[in-house]
Amino acid sequence: MQTKKPDRMPDALVRRLPAYYRQLTELEQEGVTEISSFKLAEHMGLTDSQIRHDLNSFGGFGRRGLGYQVATLKKSIGDIMDINREHPMIIIGAGRIGSAVAMYPGFKEAGFNVTALFDVSPELIGTQVGGAPVLDAQQLTEYLAQNDIEIAIIATPATQAQQTLDTVAQAGVRGVWNFVPTTLIAPEGMVVINVHLTDSLMALSFRMHEVDVINQGLSWTE
């Protein structure tokens, strides 16, 4: 009898799940129906024991020696990420970031469907972005009461971000995708993923520096 709650999955594993899904989608498009963990590992730059270990975290899907059915494994990983259904989302803040997200290719195909944007600017309210209407931010609470929205994308000015999170949390939104470079406090049970674009640029800068350190035999700190 198991009474202990399972732990959260490690970030590194969660980061690999979309990569598996992408790889399996590509294989499916190429007409590949079965693949060994060894071949899949080769495609993904991982070891086959890493892949078996990752999949075993969720119960395992392998048939030792037989490899994986591409379509079945893709479906299972989609179920694990819970992306085999629609996720209605709203965007709060219809400025450059908010509207870029609304227009971003690939979200809708993955079932992430923006139903509305919200803004305070009279010039934006009433327009359409990426097929979704921009509504008055004052209607936010009412809209959330009438529509079953799972995910709120926060793209407001930094000063409004926490208050926006509090509003959507109170209305029952369970997930926040935060584009504002500020730390937000969320209630228990709500999930917040912060998109730190500057971190990604810093990683790029680091990797460029690393090429020089390795190739020229430099020291990291001078």
Place this chain on the structure above:
Amino acid sequence: MQTKKPDRMPDALVRRLPAYYRQLTELEQEGVTEISSFKLAEHMGLTDSQIRHDLNSFGGFGRRGLGYQVATLKKSIGDIMDINREHPMIIIGAGRIGSAVAMYPGFKEAGFNVTALFDVSPELIGTQVGGAPVLDAQQLTEYLAQNDIEIAIIATPATQAQQTLDTVAQAGVRGVWNFVPTTLIAPEGMVVINVHLTDSLMALSFRMHEVDVINQGLSWTE
């Protein structure tokens, strides 16, 4: 005598470097001048042995029992990421994504300075985005010959992305920040960081599902 080239640093470590930098910047702003690895670990949700291990990868900065000087450590991590100087960048593709990136707050302060955008659209050429001019994509090679650009941000249609990478690589650009959801092939020595925004949404969806699995004692695969 060491002849073996050092390995690339692990992705997980590289991902923590900007988080250290952000935390140290916040501490500095709060007037904290010294911090123990234990306290720093607490702030960051890591263990102190993890932090010492991370920093030792670059030669180590600790004075056992004395903790870290906030300003000195911040400077060192900035040097390691090579962000204590300007990085001139260009953006290829001045559509929603490209212009959102050009306007994104925080890049310029971190020294990532967009000097120009490039596009093929006559309506965009000649305009300004985030203080930088939108130039004709036909001028790209000429511009790169005349300006010392380190990083190219690719925000073109998917069909143009590889060709754009080839062009900037040939002109000596060493880093690519790719917003196009397609796999690009880069020459040796060039660094490419792909921004997979859909992956981040999938991670959000996974974490929301995980809350249910843990709290309701569900199984991952049905």
